[in-house]
Amino acid sequence: xxxxxxxxxxxxLSPRGRTAFVSGNFSVLHPGHFRLLKxxxxxxxxxxxxxxxxxxxxxxxxxxxxLAAVRSLDMVDEAFxxxxxxxxVLERLKPEVVIKGKEHENRLNVExxxxxxxxxxxxxxxxxxxxxxxxxxxxxxxxxxxIRKPDDFPKRHxxxxxxxxxxxxxxxxxxxVVVGDxxxxxxxxxxxxxxSQEDPTLVVTPVEETTFVGGAGIVxxxxxxxxxxxxxxxxxxxxxxxxxxxxxxxxxGVDTHLLQDVTRPTTHKRRYxxxxxxxxxxxxxRQHPVDQELIAAMMEAVRERLDEADLxxxxxxxxGCLPQTLVDALIGMARARGVAMAADSQASSQLxxxxxxxxxxxxxxxxxEARLALQDFQSGLAVIAQELQKKARAKQVVITLxxxxxxxxxxxxxxxxxxLLPAFNVSPRDVAGAGDSLFIATALSLRxxxxxxxxxxxxxxxxxxxxxxxxxxxxxxxxxxxxxEWLDG
Numbered sequence: 001x002x003x004x005x006x007x008x009x010x011x012x013l014s015p016r017g018r019t020a021f022v023s024g025n026f027s028v029l030h031p032g033h034f035r036l037l038k039x040x041x042x043x044x045x046x047x048x049x050x051x052x053x054x055x056x057x058x059x060x061x062x063x064x065x066x067l068a069a070v071r072s073l074d075m076v077d078e079a080f081x082x083x084x085x086x087x088x089v090l091e092r093l094k095p096e097v098v099i100k101g102k103e104h105e106n107r108l109n110v111e112x113x114x115x116x117x118x119x120x121x122x123x124x125x126x127x128x129x130x131x132x133x134x135x136x137x138x139x140x141x142x143x144x145x146x147i148r149k150p151d152d153f154p155k156r157h158x159x160x161x162x163x164x165x166x167x168x169x170x171x172x173x174x175x176x177v178v179v180g181d182x183x184x185x186x187x188x189x190x191x192x193x194x195x196s197q198e199d200p201t202l203v204v205t206p207v208e209e210t211t212f213v214g215g216a217g218i219v220x221x222x223x224x225x226x227x228x229x230x231x232x233x234x235x236x237x238x239x240x241x242x243x244x245x246x247x248x249x250x251x252x253g254v255d256t257h258l259l260q261d262v263t264r265p266t267t268h269k270r271r272y273x274x275x276x277x278x279x280x281x282x283x284x285x286r287q288h289p290v291d292q293e294l295i296a297a298m299m300e301a302v303r304e305r306l307d308e309a310d311l312x313x314x315x316x317x318x319x320g321c322l323p324q325t326l327v328d329a330l331i332g333m334a335r336a337r338g339v340a341m342a343a344d345s346q347a348s349s350q351l352x353x354x355x356x357x358x359x360x361x362x363x364x365x366x367x368x369e370a371r372l373a374l375q376d377f378q379s380g381l382a383v384i385a386q387e388l389q390k391k392a393r394a395k396q397v398v399i400t401l402x403x404x405x406x407x408x409x410x411x412x413x414x415x416x417x418x419x420l421l422p423a424f425n426v427s428p429r430d431v432a433g434a435g436d437s438l439f440i441a442t443a444l445s446l447r448x449x450x451x452x453x454x455x456x457x458x459x460x461x462x463x464x465x466x467x468x469x470x471x472x473x474x475x476x477x478x479x480x481x482x483x484x485e486w487l488d489g
Contacts, residue, residue, distance in 0.1 A: 020044035021095035023086060025052045027060035028156070029069050030420035031404045032101075032381035035127025040099040041075040043123060049079040050089060060156075060417070090114045102126045102378040126380040147424050147464045147483065156419065157453035161484050164458055168477050168484075170448035172227040177305050179298065179330065180216030180315030180322060182234040182258065183267045184241040185432070187212075187471055190274045204274050212472045213245050215267065216315030218433060219344075220254050221474035222440040222462075223313075231255040231305045233298055235290055235321055241266035252474060257301045259294055267319050273470075276429065289323040302330055306337055311447045313440070314343040314360075318352045327357060335359065342443035344435065347372060355392040362446055363388075364398045364439045364459075382418045385409035389416070396452050398442060398459065400435055406460060410452040421456060424464035433472035438463040441480070 020040040026033060026049075041047040049070050054063045063081050070079045082089060090098065091114055098111055098120060105124040115122055154160055190204035213221060220232035232249060236242030236258045245266065249256040264286035272280045290298070306312065312334045316322045334341050343357035347369045354365040355373040370388050371377050379387070381399065385407055389397045396410035405422040428434075442459030446452065458480065465479050466472070 017045035018097075019093065019095040020047050020097045020099055021050065021090070021093060022047070022099045023050035023052065023082060023089075025056060025059040026066045026070050027058070028418075028420050029073075030381060030407055030418070031401055032126065032407075034073075036099065036101060036125070036380065037073060037075055037127075039125050039127035040097075043097050043099065044095075046077040047075055048093065048095065049076050050082040050086070051079060053081050053083065086110060087114045090120075091118070094118045094120065096120055098122045100124050101380040101383070103380060103383040126378055147461075147468065148426060150422050150424070153419065153421050153453070153457065157451075159451075159454050159457075163454060164461075164484050165481060167445055167448065167450040167454055167458060168226075168480055170450065171444050171477065174228045174444055174447055175308055175310045176220075176223045176228045176313060176444070177231045177233070177302060177309045177311070178216055178220040178223065178313045178315055179233045179302055180219070180313075181267060181317035181319040182213070182217045182236055182242075182245055182321075183215030183269060183317065183319075184217075184245055185212045185214040185472055186210070186268065186270045188270060188272045190272055190279070192274045202279065204272065204279065206272075210471060211244065213248050214269070214433070214436075214472045215317050216321075217245055217249060218472045218474065219313060219315040219436050219440050220256075221249065221252050222437055223444060224252050224254050225474040225476040226441065226444055226480075227477050228311075228444060229255075231257065231309075233257045233259075233301045233305075235259045235261040235264070235294060235298075237265035238262060239266050241268045255305075259297050259301070261290060261294060263288070263291075264320070267317075271432075285319055287319050289320045290326075295323065295326045298326060299329055299333075303333060306333055306339055309334075309337075309339050311443065312339050312341045313443060314341070314345070314357055315436070315439070316343065316345040316352070316357075318345065318347065324356060331357070331359065340447050342439070342446075344439040345369065346435065355388065357392065359393050361395045362398070362439075362443050363392055363394045363396075364400065364435065364442065366400050366402070366435065370397075370399050381407050382409075385418050386416070396446070398438070398456055400438065400463075402431075406438070406456070408453065408456045410456075412453075419453070421460050424460055425467050428467035430470045431467050434463040434467045436472070437466040437475055441475075 020043045022040045051067045052059050098115055102124050187210045188206050189208045190206050193203040196203050220230050224230045232254050238260055246258055265284055267285040270282045271278050341360050342362040343360045344364045345352045345354040352369055353373050354363050354369050370384050374387055385397050399407045403423055409418045438459040441462035442455045445455035445458050
């Protein structure tokens with residue numbers, strides 16, 4: 001049979017080779033789509049994609065634009081608009097496999113009867129968890145500039161970069177209380193010497209040490225740099241790292257209230273780096289929960305500041321500073337006073353559950369942290385965002401995806417909507433602190449009355465600026481204004 005001509009509708013379809021078929025709205029191509037389509041492409045000789053027409057529930061954007069986006073993917077052999085019903089298309093195309101997201105496995109699937117009749121098979125999978133979409137676009141290459149400007153996201157949400165400059169001005173004077181784990185980060189820059197002759201060990205010579213405040217401390221410092229009035233409550237050990245953090249945060253103008261815990265050192269992370277790469281990280285820490293006396297002292301310190309606060313931020317690194325009893329009590333205090341709340345709970349080398357922070361205006365987990373909270377490592381990203389929002393009772397969710405950017409999920413009119421914002425910085429120098437800067441910039445913008453999509457864009461820009469330098473240094477509003485002006489120029 002001759003190959004079927006490629007057309008914009010399904011009228012010219014005819015099978016050739018072993019075919020996998022996927023259908024959907026594809027309103028905004030995000031990493032979940034790329035993973036699903038890659039799995040489908042690897043399941044057959046060719047991949048055919050049906051794009052739902054205009055008027056389909058949940059479809060955003062013109063059908064021709066959505067079709068063009070799908071066709072731009074190397075893995076897609078043919079794509080068309082579903083002008084006929086899905087059952088009619090399958091009856092004519094007869095693909096050997098129909099691929100659907102894992103979340104559809106236990107639902108009613110209208111394709112079942114048709115696929116069974118002609119002897120095909122439906123496979124349910126959301127694909128591999130890690131996949132960089134940039135490598136899948138035809139002709140895509142990283143640009144020369146380190147920070148790039150995604151044009152489509154602002155267009156979809158009807159704003160431009162000049163709106164962001166005005167939004168940054170609204171951050172001035174917001175009263176913020178930050179509570180969470182303080183970390184001190186030391187970067188040891190080394191010269192590589194070579195390989196030891198006695199054993200296969202890499203040998204380096206330390207050249208320079210630089211120390212930064214990290215963890216919830218840098219969240220407080222970022223907030224101050226962006227113009228907020230900031231109070232910070234945490235615990236430290238009786239050591240030089242705790243004294244260093246106190247001095248630095250005081251110098252930055254943060255109202256610092258650090259309670260001493262004699263049972264633990266100040267959490268201290270040492271990174272050994274050479275040639276721009278981290279070779280080894282050594283963590284000095286304890287992870288047991290603070291005791292009842294410290295819980296009571298932290299509650300009192302927060303209570304004294306909440307009456308005049310606009311925003312309460314939980315910056316949780318799961319090193320024991322925020323046991324559940326304290327979290328629940330602080331949430332109750334803030335809710336009673338009408339104070340907005342946001343939470344970030346990191347799980348880089350430990351377990352975390354972002355959903356334990358109930359009723360937040362914003363949560364910003366990584367994909368791994370979101371999946372940990374749901375114990376779901378198979379469903380697509382859009383489903384993960386939706387289920388996490390429900391479980392945590394959060395108003396807005398931003399799931400960060402490392403080099404893939406982020407997935408924003410929040411109210412858009414009368415419905416919730418998911419949208420992808422690709423990573424701005426395609427050549428990061430140091431990814432430490434990216435999530436902290438995104439968290440604080442997005443949360444502050446929301447509290448200032450900026451809409452969710454503009455706030456998320458500002459958060460992504462803050463992260464891009466942060467990873468363009470070594471070490472977790474506080475961002476300033478001028479940093480973001482300068483980057484916006486450069487991008488807008």
